Amino acid sequence: MTVLALLQAATTGDGLVHASQPESGGVWFLATVIKMLLTFTIYMIGVMLVIWAERRICGFIQDRLGPNRVGPAGLLQSVADGVKNIMKEETYPGQAYLPLFVLAPVMAFIPALLTWSVIPYGAPWQSKWGLIDTALAPMPIGFLFILSIASLGVYGIVLAGWSSNNKYSLLGGLRSSAQMISYEISMGMSTIPVLILAGNVSLSRIVEQQGGWGIHWNVVNVTIAFVVFMIAAFAETNRVPFDLPEAESELVAGYHAEYSAMKFSMFFIAEYANIMTASALMATLFFGGWDIPFTMWDNIAPHTFAKTLATFAFFWVKILFFVFVFIWVRWTLPRFRYDQLMALGWKFMLPVALGYVVVVAGATLILESAGIHPASWQFALIMLAINVVLVAVMFGIVDRGRLISPAYSRLDKRDLRKLRRLDAARMRPITSEGGAD
Amino acid sequence: MAIGIKVLERPIKQTSYVRATLSGMALTLKHLLDPDKVTIQYPDQKWPLSPRWRGTHRMLTNEEGKAKCVACGLCPTVCPSNCIKLVPGEDENGNRYPLVFEIDEFRCIFCGYCQEVCPEEAIHVGRHYENSEYSREGFVYDLERLMAQTHPVCEMWDPADPKGE
Numbered sequence: 207m208t209v210l211a212l213l214q215a216a217t218t219g220d221g222l223v224h225a226s227q228p229e230s231g232g233v234w235f236l237a238t239v240i241k242m243l244l245t246f247t248i249y250m251i252g253v254m255l256v257i258w259a260e261r262r263i264c265g266f267i268q269d270r271l272g273p274n275r276v277g278p279a280g281l282l283q284s285v286a287d288g289v290k291n292i293m294k295e296e297t298y299p300g301q302a303y304l305p306l307f308v309l310a311p312v313m314a315f316i317p318a319l320l321t322w323s324v325i326p327y328g329a330p331w332q333s334k335w336g337l338i339d340t341a342l343a344p345m346p347i348g349f350l351f352i353l354s355i356a357s358l359g360v361y362g363i364v365l366a367g368w369s370s371n372n373k374y375s376l377l378g379g380l381r382s383s384a385q386m387i388s389y390e391i392s393m394g395m396s397t398i399p400v401l402i403l404a405g406n407v408s409l410s411r412i413v414e415q416q417g418g419w420g421i422h423w424n425v426v427n428v429t430i431a432f433v434v435f436m437i438a439a440f441a442e443t444n445r446v447p448f449d450l451p452e453a454e455s456e457l458v459a460g461y462h463a464e465y466s467a468m469k470f471s472m473f474f475i476a477e478y479a480n481i482m483t484a485s486a487l488m489a490t491l492f493f494g495g496w497d498i499p500f501t502m503w504d505n506i507a508p509h510t511f512a513k514t515l516a517t518f519a520f521f522w523v524k525i526l527f528f529v530f531v532f533i534w535v536r537w538t539l540p541r542f543r544y545d546q547l548m549a550l551g552w553k554f555m556l557p558v559a560l561g562y563v564v565v566v567a568g569a570t571l572i573l574e575s576a577g578i579h580p581a582s583w584q585f586a587l588i589m590l591a592i593n594v595v596l597v598a599v600m601f602g603i604v605d606r607g608r609l610i611s612p613a614y615s616r617l618d619k620r621d622l623r624k625l626r627r628l629d630a631a632r633m634r635p636i637t638s639e640g641g642a643d
Numbered sequence: 644m645a646i647g648i649k650v651l652e653r654p655i656k657q658t659s660y661v662r663a664t665l666s667g668m669a670l671t672l673k674h675l676l677d678p679d680k681v682t683i684q685y686p687d688q689k690w691p692l693s694p695r696w697r698g699t700h701r702m703l704t705n706e707e708g709k710a711k712c713v714a715c716g717l718c719p720t721v722c723p724s725n726c727i728k729l730v731p732g733e734d735e736n737g738n739r740y741p742l743v744f745e746i747d748e749f750r751c752i753f754c755g756y757c758q759e760v761c762p763e764e765a766i767h768v769g770r771h772y773e774n775s776e777y778s779r780e781g782f783v784y785d786l787e788r789l790m791a792q793t794h795p796v797c798e799m800w801d802p803a804d805p806k807g808e
Contacts (some may be wrong), residue, residue, distance in 0.1 A: 266675045271682040538671040539664060605659045 233335040241342045253478045254284040258535050260478070267537045287471075294467035299371060302464065306369035311465065311472035314362025317355045318479035324348035325486050326410050326517035328496045332509035340496075340514060341410065341543070348409035349401065352435055352487065354462065356442065359480065360386040363444070363451060363461045365475070370464035378460030379545070382451035385441055388551035389448075393438035395559035399428040399566035400491050412497030420499025421586045424492040428566055429559055429593040430600060432492040434559045439484040445532055447539040450547060462514050485528035489521060496521040558600065565596070694798040697753040697768040700746050701796055702789035710790055711765035714741045718757035718766055726750035727757060744786040748777065759799060768798035 258273070258281060265272025274280040298304060322552035325348075326341040345351055360383055367379020403424065404412040416422050425432045441448040452460035462473045491493060503513070542550070569582060569592060578585045690710055692698075702710050714731035726749075732742035758767045771794035776782055 263675065265682075266680070267671045269674055269679070269681050271680055271684070274684075381773060480796045534675070535667065538667045566799065601661060 215289060228279060228627045237335075237338050238342065241340075245327075245342050246319075247297035249319065249322055249479070252482055253475055254288075255281070256478045256529055257284045257474070259529065261535075263530070263533045264537050267534075270430045284353070291468050291471040296469065297464075297466045299464050301371040303369040303371065306365045307464075309522070310362050310366035310470070311368060311469045311476070312362070313365060314359065314476040315472050315479065317359040317362075318483050319478055319530060320355045321352050321483045322486065324351050324409055325490055326413055326495060327521055328516075330410075330509050331511055331514040334509070337509070339410065340401040340518070344408075344410055346408045347413065347504040349397070349407040349491075352409075353397075356393075356483075357390055359442075360474075362473075362476065366465070367451075367461035372462070372464050374459075375461050375463050377642075378453070378463070379458050381453075382444065382461060385444075385448060385450060385547060385551075388548060389438040389441035389555070392434055392551060392555035392559045393442060395556065395563060396431040397491060398559075398563045399431045400424050402428055402563075402566055402570055409490060409495075413490060413497065415581070416494040417497045420494065420497070421500070421583060421590075422581070423494040423497070426586055426593070428562070429597055430558065430562045431566070432488070433593075433597070433600075434555050435492065435561070437550075437555060439488060440532070440535065441547075443480040443484050443532070445481065446536040447542050448547065449541060450544060453541065479530055481532050482525065485525045485532065486521075486530050489524035493524050527590060554604075562596075565592070648736065670691075690757045692770045692772075694770070695781040696770045696772075697755045697770055697776045697797050699748055699792070700757070700784065700789055701767045701769045701792040701794065702744070702786065703765055703767060703796075704790055710741065710744070710786060711763045712744060713763055713765070714739045714743050714744075715762060717760045717762065721752060721756045721760045723756065724750045731792070741786060744789065746784050746789065748782045748784060755797060755799070758797060769794045769796050771795075 261283070262272035262274070262280065272280065275282040276282045276286045291617055298307065320632045323342040324345050326339065326344065328340040332550060335597045341348070363382040364379040365374045365375070367382065370376070375400060395583065400412060401407055404415045406415075444451050450460075451457075452462075454460075457463070462470055498517060566589075569589065573585055573588060574580070578588070702712060705711050713727060716729060716731065719725075719727040719729045726747040728743060728745040728747075729741055730743035731739055733739050755765060755768045758764075761767075766789075771792070774776060774782075
């Protein structure tokens with residue numbers, strides 16, 4: 207139902223008008239080809255640099271230096287690793303199901319890449335051949351496209367785990383699917399408030415709605431949705447503290463235990479590609495996309511090429527910030543236990559995300575009926591006030607240490623009584639008809 | 644659940660993972676920004692060796708450029724791993740010298756007994772560790788090779804001056 211309604215909103219809303227700025231066929235084709243090349247190049251170089259950054263930052267956090275010998279400051283380390291991986295022997299386990307075994311790395315890699323086709327990188331450029339959108343494919347249903355593609359990413363991992371015919375790989379794949387399903391729901395739910403505010407599922411429209419001085423950024427308007435989205439994004443990218451599918455200490459290497467050489471490299475690239483994609487999504491949905499804060503310069507009419515470049519650079523600053531947060535968290539936190547993972551996903555994130563949809567929808571409805579439009583600064587301030595209170599309450603509750611239950615935490619009084627009753631029941635003397643359990 | 648679970652009442656400060664997470668993040672950030680790293684960039688920088696480091700051997704020479712060794716046979720006798728091969732010879736003046744003096748550095752356990760037992764202070768273990776070779780034969784050092792080594796030699800521990808002052 208919701209999806210249908212959103213689809214209708216997408217096809218009838220004003221996002222469509224924005225998205226399909228007419229260029230002549232030839233210009234459109236040429237622009238798209240150039241954008242494709244640019245996107246792919248920037249993306250692959252970005253992945254390379256993110257891998258390098260991960261290793262360097264990891265080194266710094268552990269008081270080491272990290273790889274710094276290949277090229278200036280070690281920047282070419284990933285190139286050297288790539289060359290090595292191409293030269294290495296590809297091994298195939300004897301009992302593996304080869305078609306899927308070969309297909310799985312590709313299926314892990316491509317969805318992460320596809321997502322980038324709908325993300326707007328910068329302000330549109332008003333060239334003399336027409337308005338050129340910076341997104342590769344400025345789809346009116348951009349956000350739905352992202353949601354659907356993001357859920358495809360798990361297939362690569364699950365199929366890799368299954369086709370390897372290895373118990374550890376299979377466990378990794380199973381964990382991954384359970385984790386993805388659990389967190390995709392809260393991830394989707396956490397973006398509903400964004401869609402409510404934007405009134406559209408077109409990413410260009412979502413970015414446009416956040417434009418301005420920076421006070422309309424969704425992180426101000428719907429903070430809790432951002433928190434939930436970020437946690438879910440960590441889970442979706444299989445990063446620590448949610449890296450149960452890999453879990454070196456338990457599952458050898460998880461789903462890619464049987465992979466070698468370039469096929470392993472594909473999984474590795476896919477992981478970092480997913481990090482960049484998740485960062486780009488966080489920047490787009492919650493941090494104003496390419497919007498430069500504290501100035502209106504980038505949002506008003508003459509869309510020059512300089513503006514496109516400046517907003518493009520700013521978008522990358524935001525992405526790199528989130529990439530840094532990903533890396534920083536990875537080298538800080540330990541892994542969740544499996545039950546903690548599930549408890550966090552189902553008992554905490556989902557209710558919070560659902561409740562927050564109601565809160566934001568209610569607040570928007572009330573404020574709009576009071577004559578305060580979502581685009582006004584009063585709306586942003588009121589939402590900010592609501593969010594400060596809600597964040598305080600949420601962290602207060604989380605701080606009580608009951609939701610994920612660390613091994614040593616206090617149990618709920620009710621749970622304790624239940625456990626004791628269970629204990630007492632088991633300890634009753636064994637009668638003639640009762641066997642040992 | 645069949646076994647009784649002991650549940651401890653602890654203050655929230657200890658059980659809160661939000662605070663633990665935040666303080667952990669602060670700690671890693673501190674280390675990230677800390678310019679004091681422990682890495683030694685090996686081929687460029689080297690850790691100073693102890694003066695008593697016992698590495699590959701060196702045969703010292705006298706003023707004439709000949710080995711100080713008088714082929715007394717003490718070092719092959721004392722060597723616990725039996726890695727020194729010594730064939731003594733004698734010149735026309737009645738001075739003994741080694742015809743063959745080989746040390747198999749693969750067998751050697753670098754105990755330093757040969758240096759300790761040598762009456763002429765000829766054979767020494769050296770302060771040196773970069774001794775990789777492409778073949779196993781390369782690790783058998785003959786007399787010329789032992790004399791050609793230039794690295795500093797180990798300073799034996801002196802019981803009269805235990806801290807080397």
